[in-house]
Amino acid sequence: MPKWVKVWKFTGNPRIIMRGSGVFPTMGDGLKAVGGAPLGVSPSVAVVDGAGTVIGWTEAAEQLTGYPAADIVGRPVGVLLPPGGEGLPRTGLTEVRRRDGGAVIVKAEAAPLTLGDEPGHWLVTAVPAASDLSTGTGALLELLGSSFPVAMALWDRDLRCVWLNEAARQLSHGYPHYRIGRRLTEAIEGIDTEALQDVMRRVLDGGPPVIDREGLWSHRGEERVMSVSLFPLEGADGRPLGVCSVVLDFSTSQARDRLRLLREASVRLGSTLDVMKTGQELAELAVRALADHVTVDLAEAMLPTERLQRPVTTEAGLPVLRRVGVASVDEEMRDGASLWMRDETVPVPWGSPVMEVLHSRRPHFEPVLDMSGNWAVLDRDRVRAFHAAGLHSLIAVPLEAGSDVLGVAIFGRTVNPAPFTRDDLMLAEELVTRASFSLENALQYTRERLTTLALQRDLLPHDLRGSATVEVASRYLPCTHEKVGGDWYDVIHLPGDRIALVVGDVTGHGITAAATMGRLRTAVRTLANLELPPDQLLTHLDQLLADDARGFEAAGATCLYAVHDPRAGRFTMATAGHPPPAIVAPSGEVTFPSLPVGPPIGVGLGPYQAYDVHLPAGTVLALYTDGLIERRRTDLDAGMAKLGAVLSRATSRPATLDGVCTDVIDSLVGDAPAEDDIALLVARTRA
Structure with a gap:
């Protein structure tokens, strides 16, 4: 079967001449290679009829695809296309499949072609994309x-x-x-x-x-x-x-050091959700690697606080910053020449370079620090500290989070004689950007934690009173690391000099858990005033949570409800998935009664069973949540045994119940951060 030997076209309209079954445009003036390929690159050319069948082929096409003319002419053009391909494009990059199964990326062009009186044909050219220098x-x-x-x-x-x-x-x-x-x-x-x-x-x-x-x-x-x-x-x-x-x-050494610094920043910055620690991490990270002295100041208005009122501006309306991080290669400079230490307020005068950074949200870059202008006139205290430290090059970068300006980070050089460069500025901005994300997360977490803690404390009883027959005391410790949870306790006075003791733990943490705790405490008080026995009260509470799951977003809660009847001298109690109370007899012996354990409330799997225990005068009863006895490396049995030992010692000597609570918390928690919320309610029976 004949194959094309060479294909050219005029810059004008080509004239087509039939030779056997081959097709050859004639040659003339103004020639250029088909497909616009340079003379050094031979384009691959094919002719496709209206049915998509290859009817013409060139040697360049054979070299490109590995298909000789005898094997491709008369076959569908789809043989050359990748799976799923719909057809060769008019113009553009595409993939052509080779005979050996491989593929080559080409720049293809397809133009309409009329052969004699037969329209609908296509003249297709293809040049490997990597060698296409057609323009x-x-x-x-x-x-x-x-x-x-x-x-x-x-x-x-x-x-x-x-x-x-x-x-x-x-x-x-x-x-x-x-x-x-x-x-x-x-x-x-x-x-x-x-x-x-x-x-x-x-x-x-x-x-x-x-x-x-x-x-x-x-x-x-x-x-x-x-x-x-x-x-x-x-x-x-x-x-x-x-x-x-x-x-x-x-x-290179410099690039590697900068890359290592950014990688370390990704690991260290935001390792805790503590604003002060994150600010200090940024300062310590940049010292020596970038600067000799670094300070990080956050706007007082952005910092969460447990106080309802605080000054966020001075009497003159100037914003107040608070120092959250400071680090230096020179300890004397860090402790003295910095002028303001961590957690101290830092004034920012109007018109000073620091104020300009906060307002413009653009960094202040002075490779050679000139403190004779605005610095000297408007920010005398800071200039005095800079002079004392010998600071000669400075970068100040705003800390931003969305539409808010959190504060400013200042980088200075004292010992290092080289001034800061533009590359140093870019590195400082990258560090500050990463720190800003961590600070924003820490601020958001702290605000939510303080809000939840305030809600939790407002929902807990403020005036805890016992009765003539039962003395009570309590403690509540919020979790240190995680969000505040939904632990609660309560003392409810009932008719007939009876008194109910309640302790519970809502699943989950945060505002939702605290709000659910408040609703549960209200529900328990309402049901208690109906004088329901403990087992029936928990059954109603369980059904309430199960039926109102949409309102109670928490998955459930555990609860221990105990009622003291002084006339009978006994406690009647029921538990919904909660640890048993600790009972300290007047002799000092500690026991944990084997209560019939029911499922957590909110699951809808009640009913519950009541348990009676007779307690003589002088008996101490301790109700608690699992945060008191459970640790990551200690199981519940070991925690209960330790609690029993502490209670036995604390009650063996004359002590108030407040003192007993203090001994328990100091012995079981101490200075270690609380891993979970802790609620403790201690009662002592009287004659």
Whole structure:
């Protein structure tokens, strides 16, 4: 079967001449290669009829695809297209399948063609994308890519390298995958590319581009710190044809130190949800690595406080900052020349550079610090401290969170004689940006915690009173690390000199748990006033939570309800998934009664069973939540045993119930942070 030998076209309309079953446009003046390819690159040309059948083929097309004319002419053009392809585009990048199963990315052009009296044919040209310099712009881009100091490479859908620039070729001696035709899937000793392959495939499958992914590359004893970015290379039909990789080498000493500092910032900043600690972490992180002296000040108005009123501005209307972080290479400077220590208020005069930073939200950058202008006139105290410290170069960066300005971080150099550079400014801004996110989270957490704590304390009983037959005392400790929970206690006076003791623990933490606790406490009081026995009260409470699950967002709660009848000299109690009380006899013996344990309330699996226990005068009864006895490394049995020992010692000597509560908390909690909320209610029977 004849095949095309050469195909040209006029800059005007081509004249088509039939030779056997081959098609050849004639040659004339003003020639250029079909598809706009340069004379050094032969385009691959094919003719497709209206039914999508290949009826013409060139040697260049055979070289491109591996299909000789005898094997492709007469077959559908879909043989050359990737799975799911609908047809060759008029103009644009696309993928062509080779006979060996591989693929090549080409720039294709398809133009309508009339053969004699038969319209509907198409003249299709294709040039490998990596060699397409058909326009002046393409040549400039090729020149830019080749001379660009950043390693750039193109990879097809099989993760085969199809193009790379000179900077990428420089990597090939240590990383052989950077060579035309090599695949990332090829195993090379000492190089693990599986993670990179996974990321590339996600990008090819429509995932988002990967920007600035840091990694340590190691091969043959050579280590390099790299930043990799990956972008999809889309064809004319919107389908990804390959991936463009951009690699930045941060292996130089300065770049590596900066990268290490940012990596450390990602780990250290915000390690706790404490505003003061986060501010101090930023100051300590930047000292020596960037500056000799660092201070972090936050606006008083942004800081949460348990006080209802606080001055957020001075009498002159100036904003008040509070120092939350300070660090220096010189301890004397940190402790003296800083002028303001941690947790002290820091005034900001109008017109001073610090005030300008807060108002403009732009950094103040003075490589060579000149304190003869605004600094000296408007901020004398700060200038005096700077002079005393020998500070000669300064950067001030605003701390921002959304639309709010949180405060300002100031970086200064004293011992290091080199002035700050623009690169130092960029590094300082990056550190401050990361710290701002952590500070915003810490501020939000602290505000929510204080709000929840205030709600919790308001909902707990304020005037806890016993009776003529029962003396009571209590303690409540909020959780130190997590959000405040829904632990509560109560003392309810009933007719007939009876008294009810209640302790409970709502599942979850935060405002929802505290609000649910308040509703449960109200519900228990309402049901208690109906004089329901403990088992029936818990059954009604369980049904209430189960029926009103939409109102009670918490999953449930545990509860222990006990009623003392002085005439009978006994306690009647029932428990809903709650730890048993500790009973200290007048002799000092401590027991934990085996109560019939019912399910937590809110599950709807009641009813509950009551339990009677006779207690003589002088008996101490301790009700508590599991935060008192449970620790991460201690089980409940060990915690209960320790509680019993402490109660036995505390009640063996004359002591008030307040003193007993203090001994229990000091012995079981001490100075360690509380891992969970703790509620403790202690009662002692009287004759």
